Amino acid sequence: AQRVTQPEKLLSVFKGAPVELKCNYSYSGSPELFWYVQYSRQRLQLLLRHISRESIKGFTADLNKGETSFHLKKPFAQEEDSAMYYCALSRLNTDKLIFGTGTRLQVFP
Amino acid sequence: GAGVSQTPSNKVTEKGKYVELRCDPISGHTALYWYRQSLGQGPEFLIYFQGTGAADDSGLPNDRFFAVRPEGSVSTLKIQRTERGDSAVYLCASAQGAGNTGELFFGEGSRLTVL
Numbered sequence: 001a002q003r004v005t006q007p008e009k010l011l012s013v014f015k016g017a018p019v020e021l022k023c024n025y026s027y028s029g030s031p032e033l034f035w036y037v038q039y040s041r042q043r044l045q046l047l048l049r050h051i052s053r054e055s056i057k058g059f060t061a062d063l064n065k066g067e068t069s070f071h072l073k074k075p076f077a078q079e080e081d082s083a084m085y086y087c088a089l090s091r092l093n094t095d096k097l098i099f100g101t102g103t104r105l106q107v108f109p
Numbered sequence: 110g111a112g113v114s115q116t117p118s119n120k121v122t123e124k125g126k127y128v129e130l131r132c133d134p135i136s137g138h139t140a141l142y143w144y145r146q147s148l149g150q151g152p153e154f155l156i157y158f159q160g161t162g163a164a165d166d167s168g169l170p171n172d173r174f175f176a177v178r179p180e181g182s183v184s185t186l187k188i189q190r191t192e193r194g195d196s197a198v199y200l201c202a203s204a205q206g207a208g209n210t211g212e213l214f215f216g217e218g219s220r221l222t223v224l
Contacts, residue, residue, distance in 0.1 A: 004151075043113075043216065045214075049212075086152070097152075097213060099144075
């Protein structure tokens with residue numbers, strides 16, 4: 001079965017500190033991995049996808065198939081990064097997403 | 110409209126009642142998804158439409174839940190004989206097609222409270 005695990009419910013850091021939000025997945029095939037973000041009082045929206053190998057708002061995520069992980073990283077956190085972050089997985093050629101339980105990132109000034 | 114629109118934004122009902130939740134996707138988006146998000150959880154897949162047909166309804170928890178999309182645009186999620194455990198935020202999302210972009214555009218959700 002497909003599953004996405006985000007072990008941390010809450011991650012608190014100070015501005016300027018590095019951030020790593022953990023995501024592990026289980027899937028027998030070749031998954032597509034994504035990070036979605038929900039800022040306060042806003043809709044859930046796509047942050048980045050592994051296939052694009054992009055950096056969005058300073059965030060990057062590398063798919064590690066050996067460790068079945070897709071951790072989200074940013075070298076220097078900003079207060080505006082405070083939000084709820086969800087890791088998600090889809091099967092090849094579908095848009096059906098399986099979400100993790102989410103990690104709340106709090107960045108203190 | 111510019112984004113996915115969901116109505117009502119809030120619905121309070123009594124146990125045993127019937128509820129309809131509506132989703133108006135982004136114009137031109139052929140794929141439409143319903144998710145349910147309970148407190149402290151991530152969005153949980155319910156059903157996916159490609160055009161008018163339900164391509165995958167494997168997430169519907171039981172036969173009290175049903176969704177339609179008769180003209181391939183607006184969709185309605187219907188819940189019969191509501192139970193307290195149905196209380197959650199119901200999210201609708203649309204996507205351009207049956208591709209693999211992974212980009213779903215979400216609405217603000219309909220918060221359902223069953224008393």
